[in-house]
Amino acid sequence: MTQIDxxxxxxxxxxxxxxxxxxxxxxxxxxxxxxxxPAGGLIILSFAKNGPYGAIVWEFGLHNYARAFDPKYLxxxxxxxxxxxxxxxxxxxxxxxxxxxxxxxxxxxxxxxLVGLMVPFWSSCLVAYYSWMIxxxxxxxxxxxxxxxxxxxxxxxxxxxxxxxxxGLVYFYLPFTVLPLYASLEKMPRSVVEAAYDLGAGRWTAxxxxxxxxxxxxxxxGCVLTFIPCLGDFLTVEILGGPRYYLLGNLISNxxxxxxxxxxxxxxxxxxxxxxVGGLWLYQRWEKx
Amino acid sequence: MATVSDDAxxxxxxxxxxxxxTSTVLRDVSLTVRKGEFMTLLGPSGCxxxxxxxxxxxxxxxxxxxxxxxxxxxxxxxxxxxDVHTVFQHYALFPHLSVADNIAFGMRMxxxxxxxxxxxxxxxxxxxxxxGFEQRRIQSLSGGQMQRVAxxxxxxxxxxxxLLDEPLGAxxxxxxxxxxxxxxxxxxxxxLAFIYVTHDQEEAMTMSDRIAxxxxxxxxxxxxxxxxxxxxxxxxxxxxxxxxNIFSARVLPGAEGRAHLMLEDEHELDVPLDPYETLPEVGxxxxxxxxxxxxxxxYKDELPFGLIRFDAVLKDTVFLGDACxxxxxxxxxxxxxxxxxxxxxxxYAVHDDMNVPVIAAVQPEDVYILEKDxx
Ligand SMILES: Nc1ncnc2c1ncn2[C@@H]1O[C@H](COP(=O)(O)OP(=O)(O)O)[C@@H](O)[C@H]1O
Ligand SMILES: [Mg+2]
Numbered sequence: 001m002t003q004i005d006x007x008x009x010x011x012x013x014x015x016x017x018x019x020x021x022x023x024x025x026x027x028x029x030x031x032x033x034x035x036x037x038p039a040g041g042l043i044i045l046s047f048a049k050n051g052p053y054g055a056i057v058w059e060f061g062l063h064n065y066a067r068a069f070d071p072k073y074l075x076x077x078x079x080x081x082x083x084x085x086x087x088x089x090x091x092x093x094x095x096x097x098x099x100x101x102x103x104x105x106x107x108x109x110x111x112x113x114l115v116g117l118m119v120p121f122w123s124s125c126l127v128a129y130y131s132w133m134i135x136x137x138x139x140x141x142x143x144x145x146x147x148x149x150x151x152x153x154x155x156x157x158x159x160x161x162x163x164x165x166x167x168g169l170v171y172f173y174l175p176f177t178v179l180p181l182y183a184s185l186e187k188m189p190r191s192v193v194e195a196a197y198d199l200g201a202g203r204w205t206a207x208x209x210x211x212x213x214x215x216x217x218x219x220x221x222g223c224v225l226t227f228i229p230c231l232g233d234f235l236t237v238e239i240l241g242g243p244r245y246y247l248l249g250n251l252i253s254n255x256x257x258x259x260x261x262x263x264x265x266x267x268x269x270x271x272x273x274x275x276x277v278g279g280l281w282l283y284q285r286w287e288k289x
Numbered sequence: 290m291a292t293v294s295d296d297a298x299x300x301x302x303x304x305x306x307x308x309x310x311t312s313t314v315l316r317d318v319s320l321t322v323r324k325g326e327f328m329t330l331l332g333p334s335g336c337x338x339x340x341x342x343x344x345x346x347x348x349x350x351x352x353x354x355x356x357x358x359x360x361x362x363x364x365x366x367x368x369x370x371x372d373v374h375t376v377f378q379h380y381a382l383f384p385h386l387s388v389a390d391n392i393a394f395g396m397r398m399x400x401x402x403x404x405x406x407x408x409x410x411x412x413x414x415x416x417x418x419x420x421g422f423e424q425r426r427i428q429s430l431s432g433g434q435m436q437r438v439a440x441x442x443x444x445x446x447x448x449x450x451x452l453l454d455e456p457l458g459a460x461x462x463x464x465x466x467x468x469x470x471x472x473x474x475x476x477x478x479x480x481l482a483f484i485y486v487t488h489d490q491e492e493a494m495t496m497s498d499r500i501a502x503x504x505x506x507x508x509x510x511x512x513x514x515x516x517x518x519x520x521x522x523x524x525x526x527x528x529x530x531x532x533x534n535i536f537s538a539r540v541l542p543g544a545e546g547r548a549h550l551m552l553e554d555e556h557e558l559d560v561p562l563d564p565y566e567t568l569p570e571v572g573x574x575x576x577x578x579x580x581x582x583x584x585x586x587x588y589k590d591e592l593p594f595g596l597i598r599f600d601a602v603l604k605d606t607v608f609l610g611d612a613c614x615x616x617x618x619x620x621x622x623x624x625x626x627x628x629x630x631x632x633x634x635x636x637y638a639v640h641d642d643m644n645v646p647v648i649a650a651v652q653p654e655d656v657y658i659l660e661k662d663x664x
Contacts, residue, residue, distance in 0.1 A: 194368070197347075197348075198369070201394075205398070
């Protein structure tokens, strides 16, 4: 128990386990079931061999990892990084003004708007994506409207394009960016910005010199929380993108679902996981510095 | 900035009115502050002091009334263009900037040349006794040091008026006492007008040239500490500053320049009026106040000439070291209502026998006649 607590607290912030960690015991148990056991199994599996018809042969070696570094997967990796990066940037560009508005301008509408922002979280993303298909499809709302109005002579293929994928990703991950931003803006004392006005800074200067730098931890947290799940996303491309744009997530899910090569899928997953943990570790160090 | 002669008003405010939603926070608040004056806004929490300060700083717009600074109407001027700086209640320092950059912030906004800033930052720091703190991080400072940095930041830009909102509120008592004197000295040396908000009457008495006493969004009285203490105009002022026994009395026909009053229990008093002091019509009720420290208690039936005498019953005595609190029952019809008297730090004023008859006496001049009693 304490070993795991220590490992967890190390992972979550590098603090020494304290007595208060006892209170975390139920949560730790939960994490063991949800995270440590499956991840452990996955790692073990990643060293096994794939037999005919998806059978698992328990001969251990690094062959799956060697295969994962085959250059033919490089485009998938780059595409994944590209989509995750573009999504993060777009979410930040859209999300910062949104978080700012929610914090300082929304007044009594704030809670209602926050709940509205969470809707994509709560509705099944399948439902959300199929509704986007209805909007974007060749016979979808946009095309129909534009054709009827005479702006178009033939429908535009929105679906199965990078545009549709980005739209889906931004739509789904925007709350991941906005909520940490909102949290960091919200906890900033108003009087600090007022002090800037008081000392002669106009709105824009006060924003650039005070509000923005003070919300930087929120910006980084929002970006990390968006970028990381984006790396593993596969449903968006599955539904809105199609096979031409397969990402890392699709490659992995295919090993489990279609190719029936669980050991290779596990190796890919382990590598992704290692990348994520490494990234989070760097982020933690930055945050503490 | 227009030059202002010494006794002309540097800041004229009023009559300010302000409501938030359905609650009226300020009613006809008017204030003038002279050049180099230490003006304190004193009142219990929630009475509108901060709101008044925020209107002067430009963070709130009044519903009615104007703010004139150095003869110019600035009511519609945004905060960043007003020549006033604020020391905020919780300092509001910029946590991501060094002490020096915090202090330089306002000067950079005013486009003061960098070499001038390099000269004025250490100067401001030494004024608040933090010489050498330029490169310190804000997080590494104690509360008292943050307070000083906030002060240095506000004075470095040399505003016309400095606004301070309970700047010592978060400090412990000893440090607060030190800082009171230091602030007062600094204000004198700079010749800068201060508008200082506090709910602590002792602090106000220590530091101010003049005090504006707030109650429920109104100013009840403006005056020097001496005037406020010696000539309170309302029962609120008398009780809030110094503390007082407040009584209700009926006006009886009296001689010119004197007030003839009747208290409960048929106690009659005849007290002199101050020049210009007017009394409500005969038959009306007024409130009167007597400060506890002006009540003399006699245990024997002796009474120096010229004092107003009340027969009372001794109810309790509390020895506090430097003074002794004496609780008296003066009114037979209303035995719960006790009157407080203070005696000096005399151990012998403490009496072990309770419920003994005593004589309470006051000088006629020590009875303050206050507002009409409409209850
Ligand atoms: N922005 C605001 N919105 C609503 N009510 C406010 C606001 N600011 C102040 N108030 C109310 O106005 C009253 C006076 O507040 P304030 O000026 O801060 O008093 P003080 O500084 O004397 O304690 C309080 O009752 C407070 O709740
Ligand atoms: Mg206040």
